[in-house]
Amino acid sequence: MISKVVSVARWEYLEKVKSKAFLIGLFLTPVLMVGMGVVPTLLITQADTRTKVIGVIDPSGVIVAPLGDLVNARYRLADGRPNYVIRPLAVGPGVDVQSAAAEADRQTGAGDIEGYCLLGPSPDADSAVEYRSKSVGDIQLVENLQQAIRIVLSERKGLSMGLDTSVIRALNVKVDMKQVKLSKTGEKEDSGFLQVFFTAYVFLFMLFLLIVTSGQLLVRSILEEKSNRIVEVLVSSCSSTELMAGKVLGLSALGFTQIGFWALMGAIASLSFGITFVTPGIAALLIIYFVLGYLFYAAVFIGAGSPLTTEQEAQQVTSYLVMILILPIALAFPAMQNPDATWLRVLTFIPFLTPTMMALRIPIQMPSPWEILATMLLMVVSIFFAMVAAGRIFRIAILSTGKSPKLAEIFRWAKEG
Amino acid sequence: MLNVTGLRKEFAAVVAVDGVSFEAGNGEVFGLLGPNGAGKTTTIRMILNILVPDGGTVTYDGKPFSDEVRNRIGYLPEERGLYRKSKLLDTIVYFAGLRGMKRAAAKAEAMRWLTRFSLEAFRERKVEELSKGNQQKVQFVCAILHDPSIVILDEPFSGLDPVNQILFKDIFHELRAAGKTIVFSTHQMDQAERLSDTLCLINRGRVVLGGTVRDVKRRYGTNSLHVEFSGDGAFMNELPGVRRALLYGNAAELDLEPGAKVQTLIGTMNGKIDITKFALVEPSLQSIFIQAVGDSNAAAPAPVETS
Numbered sequence: 020m021i022s023k024v025v026s027v028a029r030w031e032y033l034e035k036v037k038s039k040a041f042l043i044g045l046f047l048t049p050v051l052m053v054g055m056g057v058v059p060t061l062l063i064t065q066a067d068t069r070t071k072v073i074g075v076i077d078p079s080g081v082i083v084a085p086l087g088d089l090v091n092a093r094y095r096l097a098d099g100r101p102n103y104v105i106r107p108l109a110v111g112p113g114v115d116v117q118s119a120a121a122e123a124d125r126q127t128g129a130g131d132i133e134g135y136c137l138l139g140p141s142p143d144a145d146s147a148v149e150y151r152s153k154s155v156g157d158i159q160l161v162e163n164l165q166q167a168i169r170i171v172l173s174e175r176k177g178l179s180m181g182l183d184t185s186v187i188r189a190l191n192v193k194v195d196m197k198q199v200k201l202s203k204t205g206e207k208e209d210s211g212f213l214q215v216f217f218t219a220y221v222f223l224f225m226l227f228l229l230i231v232t233s234g235q236l237l238v239r240s241i242l243e244e245k246s247n248r249i250v251e252v253l254v255s256s257c258s259s260t261e262l263m264a265g266k267v268l269g270l271s272a273l274g275f276t277q278i279g280f281w282a283l284m285g286a287i288a289s290l291s292f293g294i295t296f297v298t299p300g301i302a303a304l305l306i307i308y309f310v311l312g313y314l315f316y317a318a319v320f321i322g323a324g325s326p327l328t329t330e331q332e333a334q335q336v337t338s339y340l341v342m343i344l345i346l347p348i349a350l351a352f353p354a355m356q357n358p359d360a361t362w363l364r365v366l367t368f369i370p371f372l373t374p375t376m377m378a379l380r381i382p383i384q385m386p387s388p389w390e391i392l393a394t395m396l397l398m399v400v401s402i403f404f405a406m407v408a409a410g411r412i413f414r415i416a417i418l419s420t421g422k423s424p425k426l427a428e429i430f431r432w433a434k435e436g
Numbered sequence: 437m438l439n440v441t442g443l444r445k446e447f448a449a450v451v452a453v454d455g456v457s458f459e460a461g462n463g464e465v466f467g468l469l470g471p472n473g474a475g476k477t478t479t480i481r482m483i484l485n486i487l488v489p490d491g492g493t494v495t496y497d498g499k500p501f502s503d504e505v506r507n508r509i510g511y512l513p514e515e516r517g518l519y520r521k522s523k524l525l526d527t528i529v530y531f532a533g534l535r536g537m538k539r540a541a542a543k544a545e546a547m548r549w550l551t552r553f554s555l556e557a558f559r560e561r562k563v564e565e566l567s568k569g570n571q572q573k574v575q576f577v578c579a580i581l582h583d584p585s586i587v588i589l590d591e592p593f594s595g596l597d598p599v600n601q602i603l604f605k606d607i608f609h610e611l612r613a614a615g616k617t618i619v620f621s622t623h624q625m626d627q628a629e630r631l632s633d634t635l636c637l638i639n640r641g642r643v644v645l646g647g648t649v650r651d652v653k654r655r656y657g658t659n660s661l662h663v664e665f666s667g668d669g670a671f672m673n674e675l676p677g678v679r680r681a682l683l684y685g686n687a688a689e690l691d692l693e694p695g696a697k698v699q700t701l702i703g704t705m706n707g708k709i710d711i712t713k714f715a716l717v718e719p720s721l722q723s724i725f726i727q728a729v730g731d732s733n734a735a736a737p738a739p740v741e742t743s
Contacts, residue, residue: 026533034522248515252578255484255511256534258503418486 023257027265032272035236044232045277048225049284067096071160072104074126074135076119079142080111085171094163103163108135120151127152136164143179146172216355218382222305223351225281226378227344229309230316233273234340237266237317238324238333241417245328250417259414267317267406274313278306301381304391308381311398312374316340318405319371322433325409326416326424347375358384367394370401408433437462437497438483438586438617444491445478452478454641455492460617460634462585465608467632468621469721471729475641476621477514480590483619484511496586507536510584512575514591514621520564524555527563528578535582542581549577553603568595576604580611587611589620593627605631625722637725644728653718656727660719661690661698667709677701682723689723 035041073090077083087105094102108126109119116137123135134152139145148168150161170191177187244250253262282302319340327333347354347366354363358380367376367386373394380386412432416424424432438460445453453475460466470476481487483494485501496505519527525546532542550556553573555566563571572595580587593601608631611618622628628635629649636646645652663669664687672681672688677696682689690701698716705711 022536023534026530030530033526034519038521243519247517247520248513249517249519251481251484251486251513252511252517252531253534254486255509256506256531 023261024265024268027253027257027262028268028272031240031266031269035233035240035269035273036276038236040232040236041273041277044228045280048228049281051224067102067159070096070101070104071133072106072131073160073164074106074108074123074132075138076109076114076116076123076135077107077138078109078112078114078116078140079138081175082138082142082168082171083107083110085174086167089170090164090167093167103160106132112140124151133157133160136168138168142172143175215383216351219355219379220348220351222378222382223348223375226309226312226375227341227348229274229277230313230344231337231341233270233277233313234316234320234324235333235337236273237270237320238327238337239330241266241321241325242327242330242333245325245417254418259417260410262417263321263410263413266321267314270317271310271314274310274317278309282306301385305378305381307395308374308377308398311395311402312378314402315370315374315398315405316344318402318409322405322409322412322429325413326419326429343371344375347372347379350376351379354379355383364390368397370397370405373398373401411435438466438619439495439498440479440483440492441494442492443479443482443489443494445475445482445487446490451641453482453489453638456636456638456641456643457492458634458636458643458646460619462617463612463615464617464634465612465632466617466619467628467635468619468638469623469625469628469635469725470621470638470644471623474638476623476638477590478641479638480588480619480621483588484509507582508585510535510579510582510587512579512587512589512592514594516568516571517575518563518571518578521562523560523562524550524566524574525559528574528581531578532581535584537582545581546577549581553577569597569600572596573600576607580607584616586617587619589618591622592620593622593624601627625720625725629721635721637728639729639732642732644732645724649721652721652724656719656724659692659696660717660723661692661701662715662717663688663690663705663711664713665705665709665711669709671708672705675701675704680723680727682726689717689720691719691723691727 075083075086083105087107090103090105091101096102108123109116120137123132126132127134134150137149137151139147142148146168148165150164173191174184174187177190178184244253257265323336323340324333327336350363350366353360357363363376363380364386366372367380367390377386377391377394411434412429415432416429440459441457443453443456444451456475456479458466458468468476468479478487482489482492485506494501496508499505522530525543528546528550529539529542532546533539537545547556547559550559553570553576555570555573558566558570563574566574572592576589576592579589592604596604608618608620612633620631632649634646634648635652637644645656647655666686669681669683669688672678672683672690675681675690677693678690678701679693680691682691692698692701702711702714
């Protein structure tokens, strides 16, 4: 009895572990994750390596000189060269702003300057400033420039009010804001928005790919067994319960291989680059949800996959399941902004979404203990019922060939067995 | 020993198998015969517990189906029941393991059989790289590797060349000598006649006739006249005293009415064709079965469609 289950599990595991689809998923997924998450993050936060020239059109003629000095003093590249150079384009009352701007547009287009600032004629009264450039995505530059202009203007205001220059300088503190995420218990966790977002995304995507790759492998092998009548040899050798138990076991071993491999890679990456994605506690919790989600979807894939007879149908059914699985990825952004939202909690209690929703929510903000316990319990119960239903469908469906049964028929099998 | 009693199976208002009974003893090659769609495969699936019968019983050495029985049955399905992408040796060892065999023993036995079938060089190859005939051999190995006492083979000779047919036949005889029960289905009557000790003809889900080959021939054994000739033998069906003529080009088997005079017949034919040889013989199974199937169709003309 047990030995036959082990035989099936061993076969399912070894045959799938050697398959190209599995190996590609195993190695490509982490690469993809790094590609999707880390690289853009690095690019955004990367420090400049060259001096950027910024043009200024200043009809008042009073801003450009102090701005140039300030920027030169304040922002430096890592090697000590100035980060920005302010180039006066048209300065002083009476300049033709229109033609100067046209000329500046041309220089920006040609790449002579990074972009240019268009100041107003009376900046002390109206501090509206325009920055024009080819790319508006250089967040760092815009922020620095804005701060510099603000300092120049406030210095002018302070002087006109009779304050001492040193007093004004002392008032203009440079603030470097670093984001710190607090957990429920108030512990500090060093992580910025991007890191949290990235972490949540990575775990969600890993869970998604894990379930989809092995689910597809499972459905494909059941299809082959049905179309080649291998299934007749199988069910005459062992009972359908043994067969399904073996398949689930083999598939689980496959999933753990994948999770284990990724966890190892993650640990190596953490140790060698000093990046910590999550604390060990969170990692353990996530792994529990991975396992629960994996088992639940194994049953779903068996129940949904075994009645199928053609590859096309299999693709269709898989794509529906993919849509359900990918839903939390679409919700990642709103979940970041409002991790306490009721709708997030409600969605977490739908068994099809529980694992992925938790993979999304846990790195953002740890859900309360009762939610964790309740969802785990929910998953265990759901897995039990899903397995029973899948077993009933499997027993009948694997021997049915010809046209696929109707949905109503499949539900009847699941209910009555 | 395999006992089948009153087996019945319906598929959506169509009766595929209707009260089939037979017995295949130890050390016996049993042929399950019938035209395409007669219900042979459905019967076999019920014997293997793949399908649950709507009526009737099957016993294996006197016992009902159980997990223990599973390990004592060997099965070769009609279509290629092998994983296309998997390696030969792995597949065989896996299937033997499912029948309760230890891996090491299964591996050793598998190598022995692969060598006998001249497939040892292919052991690490994928099944899909093999020809159809070689795949059939692998399936045969899977069916007998675990030394089952009951071997069930659905159309084992499809896709086999004559040399390998002889190899299969030799193994049939070895299994029979070892006291195994061998049940095989076929729609080729000449094969059944050469191989089986006992047989059973199914048509439209019913047993039309059964018994040992000798019994069947004796029971249906009106005389037959075997004639070899050159010329056009089409007229033979119209000859007086001939119930039916089976024409095979240069030879014919004439099913004679009782009391028909052979000399008169030969005399009549001699003027129209060149007779090179003639003999009074037992009827072939082919001729008996064509008659039996024809009779049963005439008695129950309702068309039956099964898989």
